[in-house]
Amino acid sequence: MTTNATSPGRPRPERRQPGQDWTSWPTYDSAVLGFRDHWYPVLWSEQVGRKPVAVTLLGENIALVREGEEIHALHDRCPHRGVPLSLGRRQFPGTVSCPYHGWTYDLKDGNLCGVLTDGPESPIAGRVKVRTYPVKQRFGLIWVYVGDAEDPHPLEDDLPEELRDNRFVIGGRTEVRKGNWRFAAENGFDEGHAKYLHNTALWRLFKVMPAWNKTRIVERGDWLVRVQDEVHWEADMPGLGKWTNKRWWKRMPLPDAPGKAQNINPVIKSLDLPGFVSIRMPGILRVAYPHFIHYEWYVPVDTDHVRYVQLMVRFETGARAGLFKLKYLTAIRWLFHGQFTAQDAWMVDVMNAPPEKLYRPDLSLTAWRRKVEQSEPKVQPYER
Amino acid sequence: MTTNATSPGRPRPERRQPGQDWTSWPTYDSAVLGFRDHWYPVLWSEQVGRKPVAVTLLGENIALVREGEEIHALHDRCPHRGVPLSLGRRQFPGTVSCPYHGWTYDLKDGNLCGVLTDGPESPIAGRVKVRTYPVKQRFGLIWVYVGDAEDPHPLEDDLPEELRDNRFVIGGRTEVRKGNWRFAAENGFDEGHAKYLHNTALWRLFKVMPAWNKTRIVERGDWLVRVQDEVHWEADMPGLGKWTNKRWWKRMPLPDAPGKAQNINPVIKSLDLPGFVSIRMPGILRVAYPHFIHYEWYVPVDTDHVRYVQLMVRFETGARAGLFKLKYLTAIRWLFHGQFTAQDAWMVDVMNAPPEKLYRPDLSLTAWRRKVEQSEPKVQPYER
Amino acid sequence: MTTNATSPGRPRPERRQPGQDWTSWPTYDSAVLGFRDHWYPVLWSEQVGRKPVAVTLLGENIALVREGEEIHALHDRCPHRGVPLSLGRRQFPGTVSCPYHGWTYDLKDGNLCGVLTDGPESPIAGRVKVRTYPVKQRFGLIWVYVGDAEDPHPLEDDLPEELRDNRFVIGGRTEVRKGNWRFAAENGFDEGHAKYLHNTALWRLFKVMPAWNKTRIVERGDWLVRVQDEVHWEADMPGLGKWTNKRWWKRMPLPDAPGKAQNINPVIKSLDLPGFVSIRMPGILRVAYPHFIHYEWYVPVDTDHVRYVQLMVRFETGARAGLFKLKYLTAIRWLFHGQFTAQDAWMVDVMNAPPEKLYRPDLSLTAWRRKVEQSEPKVQPYER
Known part of the structure; x- marks a missing residue:
């Protein structure tokens, strides 16, 4: 927006059409402030x-x-x-x-x-x-x-199972960002945006992404996992032209799930994941690469702010972990946990839904909303 | 206001007395966001x-x-x-x-x-x-x-007739200002304020204005025109003293309407205007000088902002137009389109009506409101 | 609050429990904007x-x-x-x-x-x-x-009696501060906070204060006076440790009321005050030291701002008054009227009541609220 062209006044409310709102997911719709009876990461210990x-x-x-x-x-x-x-x-x-x-x-x-x-x-x-x-x-x-429990369940129950009994975490960031926590969570599990929003991210110099996919969502215990059934590296868009995410200096990886990858870290292999990306309550994302896993927590702050906690884990110790830590601090931290996810923060801030009109890749959103709904969580009360 | 003396808190709402509000003009009263089914100027082409x-x-x-x-x-x-x-x-x-x-x-x-x-x-x-x-x-x-028309009426229908088939425009400004569009439109057609608010404007070194007038509003097609029946250059105000807008270095012009002026530009002469200032829907002001016309559009932005578009037109081409363009760029643009109308912007921002108590010269406002009312325009909906 | 740890969003409203709100003092509860029919100090004459x-x-x-x-x-x-x-x-x-x-x-x-x-x-x-x-x-x-009186009562009726016919004022400050006027008035007459909040104030290098008191509130004409029945300079807090406000370089004064003090100024002596601090409608505080009196007016501005007017009076003229004026300008003004009361301003800004849970020393607050209630003042109307 340019200074001249815009103004700060109150916009007219969007008119909602039936089938475009969140009434199909009433629990989720009311969870503006998230869910009680959970453990949430907040700050680094050294910050207090x-x-x-x-x-x-x-x-x-x-x-x-x-x-x-x-x-x-x-x-x-x-x-x-x-x-x-x-x-x-x-x-x-x-x-x-x-x-x-x-x-x-x-x-x-x-x-x-x-x-x-x-x-x-x-x-x-x-x-x-x-x-x-x-x-x-x-x-x-x-x-x-x-939460309201006298004696709350163990923190372990709210951690990804592979993190329960170890100390492998390499690094991470925690910060408060604008936007409701649900937009941040949906953005994390959303398939489509990575291919377009992030194709200008520096991180994408190193990590290629398809132009488009065919995707399925499968349930694995507490998790929903996004499975790529088809991977397309470029597309001839009718009436528009060629759309590609190929990078000439990179080899396109095979569309294998991490569970089938070669040279995979044994801890990650043991998870036997059918896809790279999974999500679970109360808002935890897991992005499994063959050698490390990136996690995100979407912690509700208030109606318009989310605490965004990112962790990077390599399930190793010793020299390899040390080298990776160096790589994290010199590159991953600002390329991925910084510039890349800042693009997400931008969208989570400016988006405004419902109303909304969903498309094929949004089955990840609806699966997540349905899963939340079915888990019958205890919604944090909020008076509008 | 000085820092020490003021505070930002919420003021008590003014109590409205009967006869001081806008209920006599219900359409106008509800037109917070202006009227649909019109063409509005927005930006200069080169700004996009x-x-x-x-x-x-x-x-x-x-x-x-x-x-x-x-x-x-x-x-x-x-x-x-x-x-x-x-x-x-x-x-x-x-x-x-x-x-x-x-x-x-x-x-x-x-x-x-x-x-x-x-x-x-x-x-x-x-x-x-x-x-x-x-x-x-x-x-x-x-x-x-x-608007809602499938096939909207021509832009020409929303332009002053003398601008329909020419390219005489010399210069102008467009900017978003604070205040509702109706205050800006009323300010434009309002007779009284020019004589007082603007008597400190630099523009008034060159353009004299009366101390007070007797005025009539006449209808000319789409336009309302302000006609000066009496022009007084100074007044002995009882109990106060002498009030004058005379300038010793300027000759007072005759109270003639532009239609009767000598040496008048033929296009402007052909309009046969009975007064200098006229207004029409959906909020266009025309100030006709003998050799050029100044226009203002009051384009609704939101409830508290108006896009203020000023145009200066000399109905000539060639060297004369070139000289006037030079005069516009070196003087008129900042003296008139700048400092002079900035005084208007100040008032439009700080005023707060209704309630209001109208006086004799405000017949321009009531005529304008009545004309809007009679034209039965399509009000842009607004949910308070 | 640190930048990282906080966010600006809308907090959830506190749930009020019975007995914790202001319904026992309905007039006071509604006096968000203060009381009509009074004289209020606003600015220094030279500021206009x-x-x-x-x-x-x-x-x-x-x-x-x-x-x-x-x-x-x-x-x-x-x-x-x-x-x-x-x-x-x-x-x-x-x-x-x-x-x-x-x-x-x-x-x-x-x-x-x-x-x-x-x-x-x-x-x-x-x-x-x-x-x-x-x-x-x-x-x-x-x-x-x-107020609404045709012919208002004399200003003198709204002044402390000892100020009615003299010009002894030495200096003062007037400024608009954040917070409702009632929080400011309560803070002024409140016994407890001075002993804790202010024990880091520079002013306390010169003025010692007890660790805790036993207090009684007595009525003296228009005024409520805080009387110290017991004064404790330190306390062994069970399970915590020693809590003291002693200063080794200062002698602890006797718990005498100013009325009984030696060497007391005759005007102050004649007031025969049973305690140092008193308050009266519509929000005037008097802190009587043996040789001077400090006054505060809590003037309602709007719901969230109070005009805080401080006066320092020494009931003398001539050289002594001149010396005191010097002392005021070089020290008291910034130590007491500045840094000390800035701590009060901080609390008045951040506090948020009701709900509230009162303790023994808060009998000063309840006595003040009751006194306001009994005086049946004319509340300034306020539409929420």
């Missing part, structure tokens, strides 16, 4: 120091506070007068004090364990609590559980 | 190159795309997932492709003529359309028709 | 010159205009088309003219005394009025009365 840090997760304001090796998560609001605890002071070990009147909370259970300005016998001490959230640290990330 | 340009017109988002000499206008939203087509790529001649999945639209009719990521036999190709808008180029400007 | 100045007071937009020694206050809206009169010109003595059409108003009574663009016999002149507001100047400040 002695000073509390404010985050928003599924629309809930949360203060993250470090105490030694432990990270604690509290509802970010002092019940006294509504001041954010993330602005608080670390007056006594194991506690955080509201900056206003020194209401002091135990980091472990949110108990009001002392009120500095009301003396040692304050009658209200011990009678007020702020909500706390279960926290784990894994792969250098802080994971927070938003 | 190969890259699409986004504009908003009557609240509708439109992508302007150049193909050779032709300019095309499409609804600026890909029906697939709601990405603006103005962000699209020019992949194949005569088309624009949505940047997300390569949905490719024929610029002429908005037909989805190919879907790059769905192959040559995409079943959806040919079955989706984006709305297109009729476009013309005239006087170096791009004109867009917003 | 020949050019009109716009202010907002209790949600009303007001233009302040100087004419010689007099300051006049008019509703900041020309009834003609809604242009702010604060943008107007000073065309004739004793008047202000709307910049748009020269509607000219008498500063004394708001009468439309001339319409420049409608000639000397304009039929509307004398038939339109803009609302005016009574204005006084006192202590170098402009005071504006917002």
Whole structure:
């Protein structure tokens, strides 16, 4: 948009036509703020120091506070007068004090364990609590559980199975981006856009992609997997001309699934995946290359923001892992986790649906929405 | 306003008294976004190159795309997932492709003529359309028709008659300004403000204006014309003192209408105008000087913005036109089309009506509103 | 909050629990924009010159205009088309003219005394009025009365009694701050926060404060006074540790009320105050030290802004007053009226109540709310 040609005013609402909205997926349609009863990655552990840090997760304001090796998560609001605890002071070990009147909370259970300005016998001490959230640290990330279970299920249940008992993670990024989390998740599992949107990405100098595919979605446990039945490297578009994604300096790979690839890493081979890309609740994407896997978490922040967490994993240790780490830091991190997925962020920001009109490759979206619907998840309430 | 003295908070709504609102003109009152079924000038042709340009017109988002000499206008939203087509790529001649999945639209009719990521036999190709808008180029400007007619009336019907078959335009400006289009149109035809608001304008070093007038509004075909029955160059205001707009270095002109002026350009003379200033639907102002005419179009953008298009026309060719063009570029453009009308833009931005309390010279406003009302125009719908 | 960890989205509304809201004080609860029929300080006289100045007071937009020694206050809206009169010109003595059409108003009574663009016999002149507001100047400040009384009560009735007939004011500040005026007033009279929030203020290098108190609120005429029954300079907080506000370089003062202090200024002594801090309608705080008094006015601007007016008074003249003035300008002004109360401004901005959970020291808040309720004030209307 150019300065001259545009204006900031309020646009007229789009008129929705029947069959173009999300009423076929009512649970999904209402999940503006995502799903409760799950573990979500939020920040790198090193991003939370002695000073509390404010985050928003599924629309809930949360203060993250470090105490030694432990990270604690509290509802970010002092019940006294509504001041954010993330602005608080670390007056006594194991506690955080509201900056206003020194209401002091135990980091472990949110108990009001002392009120500095009301003396040692304050009658209200011990009678007020702020909500706390279960926290784990894994792969250098802080994971927070938003849900109602007294005793939440293990973090492992919300991790891809191949990550459950290892420490293979090489690197990653976490950042808040514009747009609802569902657009980000759909973008991740969406087949079609990679072939067009990303054909200007630098990453595509190294990774070729087909011009178009025929695709099927299959279910594998918790996951939906995108299977490529046909791969076309170029197409003669009637009335338009030739459309190609070929690169003369690259060999076109065979349309094999990673499960059938040669020289594949044994951990990835053991997954026996029928396709490269898979997705699962509550919004985790897995892109399996023969030697490494790229993961994305689409963590709901609020209605218009998503926390986008990317992880890169090579299931090896030692020199090979070290070399890959170097490759990650010098290239993959800014080419793929940076410039490539910034194109996705751009689309997730500007898109506006429903209404929508779906096409053949969108069977990945509808399969994902249907799978969400069938899993009967607990929607985070949201008052419009 | 000074920083110290003001604050950004929400003001209390003004209480409206009966007789001070716009209920006497219900059509006009509802025409927040203007009138359909008209041609509107939007940008200079040279402002649209190969890259699409986004504009908003009557609240509708439109992508302007150049193909050779032709300019095309499409609804600026890909029906697939709601990405603006103005962000699209020019992949194949005569088309624009949505940047997300390569949905490719024929610029002429908005037909989805190919879907790059769905192959040559995409079943959806040919079955989706984006709305297109009729476009013309005239006087170096791009004109867009917003309406429902299959076959819209000629652009000529929406032009002042003296401009229909010529190319005399000398120069102009087009820009988006703050404020609703109706305030801008009323400001243009409003008699009173020129005498006070503009008496600090540099343009007034050259053009004198009366202190006050007695005025009548007469109808001439599509136009309303402001006729000056009495012209007063100064006034003794009781209890206040002398109020004058005289300039000692200028002769006061006679209160003649342009139709009676000496040395008048024959085209302007033939209009036989009873007054200098006239207005017509859908919001066109004509200020006729003896040797040139200044026009303004008040093009609705959204509820709070108006596209303000100014044209300066001298009905001559050759050396005289060349000299005037020089005068326009060196003086008129910044003195009149710039600083002078910037004072109008200021008022259109800060005014806030209804409620309002009209005075004698406001018969120009009420005549205009009544004329709009009588012409029974098709109001662009707007949901508050 | 750090850039990475936060996002600007809309937070979920807090769920209110019974007994945590303001329904016990319905008048107070509705007084978002404060109370009518009072005099409010607004700006320093010297801040209003020949050019009109716009202010907002209790949600009303007001233009302040100087004419010689007099300051006049008019509703900041020309009834003609809604242009702010604060943008107007000073065309004739004793008047202000709307910049748009020269509607000219008498500063004394708001009468439309001339319409420049409608000639000397304009039929509307004398038939339109803009609302005016009574204005006084006192202590170098402009005071504006917002109310419905034909003949308002004297400014003196809205001043602390000790200020009624003197000119002892030394200095002060006036500025618009974020947050509703009630949060600012409550913060002023609130006992607890001074001991914790301000224990990092530079001012506290000179003024010691207890760690916690036992407090009583007593009524003295128009005022509520906070009385310290017990003063504790430090506390052993069970399970936490020692909490102290002692300063080794300062002697702890006795918990005496200013009325009993030695060497007290005779004017302050005569007030016979049982405590340092008192508050009264419509939102005036008095902090009495033995030799000077600090006052705060919490003047409602709009729902989210408060005009915070601080005055420092030493009830003396001559050399002593001169020395104190020097001390004020070099230290008190930025230490106390600046950095110290900026901590308050921070809290008033970030706090968000109800819901709230009150503790023992909050009896100052409830006493104040009850007193407001009992005084049956006239609430400034506000449409949510």
